Amino acid sequence: MDLKSPETLVCLKGVRKTFPLPGGSPLVAVDDVSLTVDAGTAVALTGPSGSGKSTLLHLIGAIEKSDEGDIDVAGQRVTGLSGRALAAYRRRIGFVFQRFHLLPTLTALDNVMAPLIPFRTDFDKAARARELLAMVGLADRAAALPSRMSGGQQQRVAIARALVNQPVLLLADEPTGNLDSHTGGAIVDLLLNLRDEHGTTLIMATHDATIAARCDRAVHMRDGQLTTEAIS
Numbered sequence: 001m002d003l004k005s006p007e008t009l010v011c012l013k014g015v016r017k018t019f020p021l022p023g024g025s026p027l028v029a030v031d032d033v034s035l036t037v038d039a040g041t042a043v044a045l046t047g048p049s050g051s052g053k054s055t056l057l058h059l060i061g062a063i064e065k066s067d068e069g070d071i072d073v074a075g076q077r078v079t080g081l082s083g084r085a086l087a088a089y090r091r092r093i094g095f096v097f098q099r100f101h102l103l104p105t106l107t108a109l110d111n112v113m114a115p116l117i118p119f120r121t122d123f124d125k126a127a128r129a130r131e132l133l134a135m136v137g138l139a140d141r142a143a144a145l146p147s148r149m150s151g152g153q154q155q156r157v158a159i160a161r162a163l164v165n166q167p168v169l170l171l172a173d174e175p176t177g178n179l180d181s182h183t184g185g186a187i188v189d190l191l192l193n194l195r196d197e198h199g200t201t202l203i204m205a206t207h208d209a210t211i212a213a214r215c216d217r218a219v220h221m222r223d224g225q226l227t228t229e230a231i232s
């Protein structure tokens, strides 16, 4: 039995994010959120529309800047990063979105390779992208354009792309929101399999209670705040 105590990968303390509103007081999208996530676990972020789930993921991934509080990921203070350090941090985070966001004129293979830094020559980029496409079950679709793929296949390409820089953390924002329940279930299988096989840490916003129940933990948001955890 492994008696090692779990390692904290993500630590948020008193995080707050507001958006200016024309002519009024600012909208508080994330309000004094404190949260820790252990390495190698899958955490579901649930809550009604507008409760702040996407904003919280954007803050953790440093797509948005918080107004207050501290965010640490893999021992690095994320809040306050700028310039090259910020760009380098963003490359260490994998993001999967509800609408896939693939580049429509690029093949599946080129979409997966897109986040790789062009001047790196210390490994075979196409070989890595092919490996990832095989891992998500799309070895035979490398040359396909997104328009020729189903929604589930496009999301698999997006997951392969999110993994190409070997991220320390995978953030998924309603990754099954545009898929039927069967296809969505298979995408969640794939994401949870990454946790099981590769120790990937996953934070996933979802409206789907069945999906949340499959994660190690679910935390619930309401009006920008974390409320009692739905599942422990």
Ligand SMILES: Nc1ncnc2c1ncn2[C@@H]1O[C@H](COP(=O)(O)OP(=O)(O)OP(=O)(O)O)[C@@H](O)[C@H]1O
Pocket (backbone or CB within 6 Å): 019, 020, 027, 028, 029, 047, 048, 049, 050, 051, 052, 053, 054, 055, 056, 205
């Ligand atoms: N860029 C922005 N400018 C202004 N307000 C914003 C911005 N982004 C989010 N908001 C507001 O912040 C609040 C939280 O939004 P957010 O998208 O994080 O919620 P959510 O829980 O992810 O919702 P959904 O489940 O519908 O995606 C909402 O009131 C939203 O309108």
